Amino acid sequence: MNHVGVEVNKEDLPWTGAPSSARVGIVAGWGNFPVEVAARLREAGKEVFIAAIAGHADPALANYATEMRWFGVAKLGAQIRFFQHRQVPAVVMAGKIFKHRILHHGWGWVGHFPDWTCIKALHHTFVWRSQDGRDDTLLTAIVRAFEREGIAVLDIHQTAANLLVPCGCLTKRRPNRKEWQDIQFGWSIARDMGRLDIGQSITVKDQIVLGVEAIEGTDALIARTGQLCPRGGFCLIKNAKPQQDMRFDVPTIGARTVQQMARAGGRVIAVEAGKTIFVERAQTIRAADRLGIALVAVREENGMLLADRQQRLRPPAAPQPRTPPAVNSGSSNGMYGHQPRAADRAA
Numbered sequence: 001m002n003h004v005g006v007e008v009n010k011e012d013l014p015w016t017g018a019p020s021s022a023r024v025g026i027v028a029g030w031g032n033f034p035v036e037v038a039a040r041l042r043e044a045g046k047e048v049f050i051a052a053i054a055g056h057a058d059p060a061l062a063n064y065a066t067e068m069r070w071f072g073v074a075k076l077g078a079q080i081r082f083f084q085h086r087q088v089p090a091v092v093m094a095g096k097i098f099k100h101r102i103l104h105h106g107w108g109w110v111g112h113f114p115d116w117t118c119i120k121a122l123h124h125t126f127v128w129r130s131q132d133g134r135d136d137t138l139l140t141a142i143v144r145a146f147e148r149e150g151i152a153v154l155d156i157h158q159t160a161a162n163l164l165v166p167c168g169c170l171t172k173r174r175p176n177r178k179e180w181q182d183i184q185f186g187w188s189i190a191r192d193m194g195r196l197d198i199g200q201s202i203t204v205k206d207q208i209v210l211g212v213e214a215i216e217g218t219d220a221l222i223a224r225t226g227q228l229c230p231r232g233g234f235c236l237i238k239n240a241k242p243q244q245d246m247r248f249d250v251p252t253i254g255a256r257t258v259q260q261m262a263r264a265g266g267r268v269i270a271v272e273a274g275k276t277i278f279v280e281r282a283q284t285i286r287a288a289d290r291l292g293i294a295l296v297a298v299r300e301e302n303g304m305l306l307a308d309r310q311q312r313l314r315p316p317a318a319p320q321p322r323t324p325p326a327v328n329s330g331s332s333n334g335m336y337g338h339q340p341r342a343a344d345r346a347a
Contacts (some may be wrong), residue, residue, distance in 0.1 A: 007095060019158050022067075023047045025151070029095025030056040032279040037094050037160050038064035049088050051079040056097060059098040071083035073102055075111060076142065077117030080149050090152040092159045093139070093248045096176050100215045103133070114179060118225055121145040134197040136241075139248045155246035156277065165253075165297045167273035170285055173294045175268050181237055182207055183270045183298070186237040189222060200251045201264070205234040223261045232265020240275035253295075254279040262291040273297035 018304065027329075028034035034050075035058055040050045040195045042064045050061050050068040056263045062068050067086065071079050083091060103109055109126055124131040131137055143153045175183065186204040193199050199213030203225040210228055213221040218238065223235055236250050245247075253271055261269060271278075278284070288295045292308065298305045 008200055019046070019090055019154055021046075021089050023049065023088045024159070025049045025051065025063075025083045025086075025087065025091035027091055028052045028057040028061055029093075031095045031252065032058070032254055033163070033277055033339065034058070034094040035060055035064070036163060036279050037092055040160055040162075048311075049083060049086050049148050051082055051091075052096065053095070055101075057095065058125055068341045072112055072116035073097065074112035074118045074331060076121060077115040080117060080146060080151065082223070083151055084149065088151070090154050091146065092154050093143075096252075098217075099135070117145060118274065131322060135249050136197050136243070136245065140245070143247060143325075153247045156250055160277075163277050163279065164274050165271055165276045165278040165295075167295045167313045169298050171288045171293065173289070173292055175235075175270075175294045175296060177269045178206070179294070182235045183237060183268070184305060186235065187239065187270075187298075187300075189237050190237045192300045194239060195243065197241065199234060200240070201238040203234050203267075205229055210234055218257065219260050222257075222266060225266070226264025229265065231268050234265070235268040235270060236261060236266055237270045239272040244275060246275075250277050251275065252279060253279040253284070258284055258287045258291065258293055258295070261281045261293055262287075266293065268294045268296070270298050271295075273299040309346045 024039055024041050026034055026041075026048060028050050030037075030053075037048065038048050038061055046067040048064055050057075050065045051062055052059075052068055052070050053073050054070050057070075069082055071082070089181060106232075114122070119127070121144070122138060123199070124141070125133045125137060146153050182204040185207040186202050186209065189209060192199070192203045193202060193212055198313075199215075200222075201213040201218050201221055203210040203221060211221050211225040216224075218236075222236060226232070236257075238253065240251055244250065251271065253269065253276060257269060261267075285295065296307065298307055300306070
C-alpha cells in the first residue's frame with residue numbers, strides 16, 4: 001500500500017470535545033481519519049499512544065504520536081497490553097479495516113495468527129458460528145474486549161466532534177431538481193441497508209438504485225457504478241445506520257471520495273449531517289468545486305429531510321404541463337391523438 005503523509009489544516013475546524021484524560025490511545029486503521037484525530041489530540045496537549053494496524057495505517061501517524069507501535073490486525077491482546085502498560089485509560093477506534101482482505105483472502109482470519117484475546121472475543125463468529133459476521137457484531141465484541149480490561153472506547157463526540165459534517169450544501173454547485181429527487185428516493189433505502197448492517201452507501205440515478213455498498217466499500221461501489229452507468233450523472237447517498245454506535249464504523253468522506261466520484265462520472269454526494277466524519281475538509285471542498293460535484297449534508301426530522309434549519313430538502317415544484325391542443329371528440333384519434341387522414345376516413 002502506498003502511504004502518503006497527510007497535511008492537516010488547523011484552520012479547518014477549532015478543537016472541541018477533547019477527552020479529560022491526559023493520555024489517549026488510537027487503534028489506527030486505513031485512511032486520513034486517524035491522522036486528523038491524532039493531530040487534534042496533540043493540539044489539545046494530549047499524550048497520544050497509537051496501535052497502528054499493519055497494512056492499513058499511515059506511517060505519517062508517527063508525527064503526532066508520543067509512541068507508536070505496529071500490530072497485526074488479529075493481535076487484539078497485544079494491542080490492549082500496549083495501552084495498559086502505558087496507563088492509557090481510553091482509546092479511539094479510527095480508520096477503515098479491509099474486512100474482505102482479512103476474511104476472504106489466503107487463509108482468512110487464521111492466516112493473521114489471532115492471539116488468545118482475539119479468539120475469545122470473536123470465537124462466536126469464527127469458531128462456533130453461533131453469531132453472524134456483520135460489522136456491528138464484530139466491532140462490538142472488540143469494544144467489549146477493551147472494556148473488560150478496563151479501557152474505555154471513546155465515541156467521535158468525545159474525541160473529534162468538529163470532524164462531523166454540518167448541515168447544508170458545502171459546495172458552490174447545488175443539486176438540481178432531479179438530483180434532489182434521487183436523494184429523497186434513495187435516503188430511506190440507504191437507511192434500510194444500514195439497519196441491516198449491509199453497508200452505508202448506495203448510488204442512484206433517475207430514482208433507480210444502481211449499486212449498494214457491501215463488504216467491498218464505498219470506493220469499489222463508486223467504481224462499479226461508473227461501469228454500470230457510463231453516462232454518469234449519478235448520486236452517492238451515504239448515511240449512518242439507525243442504530244449507529246458512534247464509537248466505530250462512522251460514515252466518512254474526504255478528498256478521495258470526491259476524486260473517485262469524478263473519475264466514475266458521479267455528480268452529487270449526499271451525506272448525513274452530524275453523523276458523517278469529514279476529513280481533509282478544505283481540500284475536499286476545493287476539489288469538489290473544481291470538479292463540479294455537489295456535496296450536501298442533510299438531516300432527518302419528523303420524516304422530512306432538511307438541508308438547514310429553515311430549508312426543506314425538497315425539489316422545486318415541477319413545471320406544470322401545458323394543456324394539450326384540443327382535438328375533435330367525435331373522431332377516433334388513435335394512440336397519439338392525431339386526426340385521421342381523409343384516405344383513412346374514406347376507407
